[in-house]
Structures are given as C-alpha cells and as structure tokens.
Amino acid sequence: MSALTRGVLALAVALAGGGAAAVTGRGGAPAGIVGSPAPVLRGSDLTAAPFDLADLRGQVVLVTVWASWCAPCRQELPVLAAAAHDLAPRGLRVIGIDFRDRAGPARRLLRASGAQQLRCVRDPDGRLAVQWGVFGVPETFLVDRAGRVRARRVGAVDQAWLHTRVEPVLTPPPDRPHT
Amino acid sequence: MRTRQIGLVALATALVLAALLGLHAAGRGGDHDPRARARMLEAQLRCPVCAGQSVAESRTETAAAMRAQVEALVADGHRDGQVRDWFAARYGRTILLLPPTRGPDLALWLTPLLPTLVVAGWLVRRRRSADQRVSPAGRGVPPAAP
Numbered sequence: 517m518s519a520l521t522r523g524v525l526a527l528a529v530a531l532a533g534g535g536a537a538a539v540t541g542r543g544g545a546p547a548g549i550v551g552s553p554a555p556v557l558r559g560s561d562l563t564a565a566p567f568d569l570a571d572l573r574g575q576v577v578l579v580t581v582w583a584s585w586c587a588p589c590r591q592e593l594p595v596l597a598a599a600a601h602d603l604a605p606r607g608l609r610v611i612g613i614d615f616r617d618r619a620g621p622a623r624r625l626l627r628a629s630g631a632q633q634l635r636c637v638r639d640p641d642g643r644l645a646v647q648w649g650v651f652g653v654p655e656t657f658l659v660d661r662a663g664r665v666r667a668r669r670v671g672a673v674d675q676a677w678l679h680t681r682v683e684p685v686l687t688p689p690p691d692r693p694h695t
Numbered sequence: 696m697r698t699r700q701i702g703l704v705a706l707a708t709a710l711v712l713a714a715l716l717g718l719h720a721a722g723r724g725g726d727h728d729p730r731a732r733a734r735m736l737e738a739q740l741r742c743p744v745c746a747g748q749s750v751a752e753s754r755t756e757t758a759a760a761m762r763a764q765v766e767a768l769v770a771d772g773h774r775d776g777q778v779r780d781w782f783a784a785r786y787g788r789t790i791l792l793l794p795p796t797r798g799p800d801l802a803l804w805l806t807p808l809l810p811t812l813v814v815a816g817w818l819v820r821r822r823r824s825a826d827q828r829v830s831p832a833g834r835g836v837p838p839a840a841p
Contacts (some may be wrong), residue, residue, distance in 0.1 A: 549785055583756075616756045642760020643767060649785035652744045652757050 548649050550668050554659045555647040557611070559637045562619050562626075564645070567637050567649055572609055574660035576685055580656040581645045581677050582636075590629065590656045591649045592672035596656075597631035599678050606686035607661075612636030615645045615653050678687065708811055732765045736778050740765070741793050749792060 539597065557569035557579065580596055582589040584687045601609035611689065614622045616635045626632045639645055648657060651670060658681060660666040723828045730736070737751035742758045748798070768778045782790050 537768075548787065555785075566733040616760060642756065643764045646757075646760045646764045647785070650757065652755075 549665050560634050577659040578610045581615050581650050582654045583615045583617040584625040586653040588672045592654050593631040595628035615638050616642045729769050733769045
C-alpha cells in the first residue's frame with residue numbers, strides 16, 4: 517500500500533469519525549437548559565404588576581408554560597393550582613408563562629380551573645418561553661433554590677411527576693404525630 | 696494523457712471548493728438588511744415541533760415565537776453566528792439545519808473532498824504504474840549504434 521493510499525484512508529477514517537460525531541451530537545451542547553441557570557423571567561403579570569423570577573431566589577419554583585388555547589393545559593392547571601396550595605408550606609412556588617395568549621381568555625380559564633391564585637407572566641409574542649427553550653405547551657421547568665433548572669416536563673404535569681421530581685427538592689414534610 | 700488527468704483532478708477540486716465556498720457563504724449570510732438576515736436565519740433553524748420544516752416555513756406558535764426572537768436578536772445587533780449559538784444553547788445543536796463550520800461538524804463540510812482525493816490518488820497511482828511499465832532502465836539512454 518503506497519503512502520498516498522494510506523493518507524487517503526486515514527483521512528477517510530477521520531472524516532467518517534468526525535461526521536458521525538457531528539450527526540449524533542456527541543460532544544455537543546445538551547438538548548435544553550436542564551442543569552443550567554434559569555433564564556431571565558421578567559415582565560408583567562396578568563394584573564399588569566411587575567414580576568421578576570430573580571426575586572424568588574431561595575425558593576423552589578415551578579415555571580409552567582401554558583395558554584388558554586391549549587387543551588392539555590386545561591387539564592393541567594387544576595393539578596398545578598393544587599400543588600401550589602398544598603406544597604407552599606414546603607417552599608414551592610408556581611409561576612406561569614402565558615404563551616402567545618390574550619389576557620382576557622387567560623384570566624377566564626384560570627378562574628374556571630380554580631387556579632386564579634396562580635401568578636402568570638404575560639408573553640404575548642412568545643419570546644420569554646423561547647428563552648427557556650420551550651417546544652410547545654404545556655411545558656414545565658423545576659427551578660431549585662440555587663436558581664438552576666433541575667428538571668423539565670414536556671406535556672401536562674401530573675401527580676406522579678410532582679411526587680418523583682418536585683417533592684424531593686422541597687423541605688421535608690413535618691413529622692406526623694404517632695397514633 | 697498526463698495533461699488530461701491533471702486537468703480532470705483540477706476541475707474536480709475546483710468544483711468541490713466552489714460547492715464548499717457556496718455552502719459556507721449560505722451559512723454566513725452576508726445580507727446587511729436586518730429583515731433579510733432574520734429571514735435567512737429563520738430558514739436555518741429547525742422547527743422543534745414539526746417534521747422537516749424550518750422555523751421560517753412552520754405555522755406553529757412555537758415557530759412564530761422563535762421568529763420573533765430571531766428578529767429581536769438581529770435588531771439587538773447579534774451576528775449570524777451568535778444568533779445560531781443562542782438557539783443551540785437552548786434547544787441543542789440539532790436545532791441548526793446547517794451544521795457549524797467548527798468542531799466535529801467540520802467533518803460534514805469536508806466530506807465532499809474525500810471522493811476527489813480518492814480519484815486523484817487513483818489517477819496518480821495509475822500514472823506511476825504506466826511509467827514503470829515503459830522500460831525505466833532505458834529511459835534517457837540513447838539507442839545503441841548499429
């Protein structure tokens with residue numbers, strides 16, 4: 517085998533290896549923002565009051581992206597409202613991003629779902645949600661007390677996800693009295 | 696014969712280089728109109744919830760939000776590469792329809808060179824074999840006098 521042939525073969529192997537790595541994404545950026553600091557979430561809520569996620573540093577926050585035109589969000593909102601109520605004593609806050617929506621229908625759905633206490637940031641052009649790398653709605657991110665994204669839920673949040681992913685990072689529940 | 700082979704190799708190399716330069720220019724853009732730049736960048740981003748559509752083509756709400764973000768980044772003065780990196784950091788590199796011209800992705804750009812090198816190597820080897828068959832010992836020696 518000549519030196520030229522060996523050179524061409526070596527180049528072919530190198531290119532094939534590099535190409536495979538590029539296609540499979542090996543060594544590349546992780547898909548999504550899990551493990552990274554939470555993106556900026558600053559704006560006005562559905563009552564036009566200013567909101568900044570940075571003010572909640574030190575608490576566990578569920579950031580849920582939803583819209584009144586999204587059918588699965590209608591099933592998810594009561595679950596999130598219950599979690600916001602039940603797990604608040606253990607340090608959980610639930611914040612919504614109202615994605616490409618109008619304030620009127622959004623407020624009506626929150627009331628109909630019993631989730632009117634849920635604080636939601638308006639995102640009429642969707643740019644806030646894109647900061648979080650959102651694929652669609654509903655989508656939910658768990659932000660820990662240090663302000664890092666710990667988990668991501670694509671699709672509606674359910675009790676199982678809350679139990680396995682959210683509750684372990686909350687303050688443990690107080691011991692129940694022995695009977 | 697030799698001149699023809701060299702010409703073929705040169706032509707093939709020129710074609711591959713032209714294709715690479717064209718692809719590279721397509722990836723870099725070069726249009727200074729912000730709206731045109733935004734359209735070009737949107738065409739280079741994959742819609743994350745569609746099958747085989749770019750952000751520019753998709754009618755989904757997610758793609759519309761991504762288009763709004765591209766326009767905002769361009770208006771803020773971000774360069775083309777910075778806009779692509781911004782999305783890759785949030786959605787992963789698979790969001791890019793054109794692979795970057797660095798890192799492992801560089802191999803995807805260089806792969807078209809491989810057939811040219813293979814053909815060039817084959818032609819050179821063939822030429823050498825032909826030269827060896829033409830009595831190498833007698834080359835350059837004048838024929839003996841009768």
